[in-house]
Amino acid sequence: MTDEVAAKIAGYRERGARQVKLGLTDIDGVIRGKYVSMEKFAGLLAKGGGFCDCVFGWDVADELYDGGSFTGWHTGFPDADYRLVVDTERWLPDEGVPYFIGEFATEGEDYHPVCPRSTLRRALDRAAGHGLALKAGFEYEFFVFDETPHSVREKHHRDLRPLTPGNFGYSVLRASSNADLFRGLMNYCDEIDTPLEGLHCETGPGVWEGALAASDGLAPADRAALFKTFSKVFFAKREAIATFMAKWSMDYPGQSGHFHFSLLDDAGDNAFGATEAPADVSQLPARLRHAVGGLVRYVPELLTMLAPTVNSYTRLVKGAWAPTAATWGFDNRTTAFRVITGGPSAQRIECRVSGADANPYLAAAAALGAAILGIEQEIEPP
Structure with missing residues (x-):
């Protein structure tokens, strides 16, 4: 754990927080997430984490799609890599915990093939190529x-x-x-x-x-x-x-x-x-x-x-x-x-x-x- 992360966690604990909340947006726009311990949070900042890729294989009611290509029974629903986006940090006052947005990532690639946030980032980068x-x-x-x-x-x-x-x-x-x-x-x-x-x-x-x-x-x-x-x-x-x-x-x-x-x-x-x-x-x-x-x-x-x-x-x-x-x-x-x-x-x-x-x-x-x-x-x- 770096000194910077340790200081951040210490600041959270001073405010009474013992967990961090994170959320990733699925293909339907539903935020899926979890609470994690401070120790787990430090690890996520350092190397990212894994989240079941079923969130790209089901609907808003958790009903699995038939015939999906990215994930499904044929893949075994493995974990998809994700990273925390540090500059999305905000505080949830009613819960007394910090909140971070996550984005799915593919090692060695600039964009994840089906992550909605990554899809928008791809469009933003194309606009940036025109100075926009x-x-x-x-x-x-x-x-x-x-x-x-x-x-x-x-x-x-x-x-x-x-x-x-x-x-x-x-x-x-x-x-x-x-x-x-x-x-x-x-x-x-x-x-x-x-x-x-x-x-x-x-x-x-x-x-x-x-x-x-x-x-x-x-x-x-x-x-x-x-x-x-x-x-x-x-x-x-x-x-x-x-x-x-x-x-x-x-x-x-x-x-x-x-x-x-x-x-x-x-x-x-x-x-x-x-x-x-x-x-x-x-x-x-x-x-x-x-x-x-x-x-x-x-x-x-x-x-x-x-x-x-x-x-x-x-x-x-x-x-x-x-x-x-x-x-x-x-x-x-x-x-x-x-x-x-x-x-x-x-x-x-x-x-x-x-x-x-x-x-x-x-x-x-x-x-x-x-x-x-x-x-x-x-x-x-x-």
Whole structure:
């Protein structure tokens, strides 16, 4: 154990922690993890660890896939190597332990073949080859129910009681009446370094929408995965349930997981920015125009990364505030890709295809990858 690691562990113990918590995101966007002792933590920092690769061979309910190629009964479900990402350290105040994100790794290779975080890192590196860096943030819609894990099963997931009844989007009344929950969730997210820029009621009984603050590189997806998991923790401790299904009921609109992003150049300026808000496509900066062209052309081929479940497609229907075709427009919430104009630093693309159920690493990789292909190939938007 190095002096630096020993000092870190000593600092944890001074704060009353005796364990460290770690989490790795599986193919479905579910964080799988464990608590480890301080001694085990020191070893993980030094040489990494192993985690059963069944997390790449089953679904959100731990049902094993048939016919998988990466892992399965034919491989025996061996351990997959992983490493702790040291700069993802954060403190979980309600548990009194430090938390680290892990990333699966393959010895001698730059990228793991199926790790979602590694997939996004590959896309980021491709953008970096063009002198471009990602700045992005997710926003999520989710339903909150006055239920428990036992009660929803007793009801067979039907006739659930929402936290609040009726459709009241942006309701100050609803938010103020539940201020302890609204402000409590925002404060909790600040404490775990997953800050929310805004939180409000959406249209639908018990529907909330949270917009995560923009960040760089892998951090937007890291924060998104943590938000989806730990907001559920927050509500569970208050005898409520949050769901990020794409559509829990055909009686209501679906829940989105929109991805807002821009690309920064080597000087740190917005490569999508323009000194004046463009009035038509010809006035868009070239890289923004070509990024939109790439999204429109290639996202249909990457749809499984944005809409990964059967339930995802119940959201993508007409008249439900969700896109149904590969379209784009200026500040147009009926399109798949909304170009948001404004000041040079704020101009960006909103990918409106992904639902709240999408794995944030894969959703970001799909959108970024399509945009970079558009820039490389100088694709003009239709």
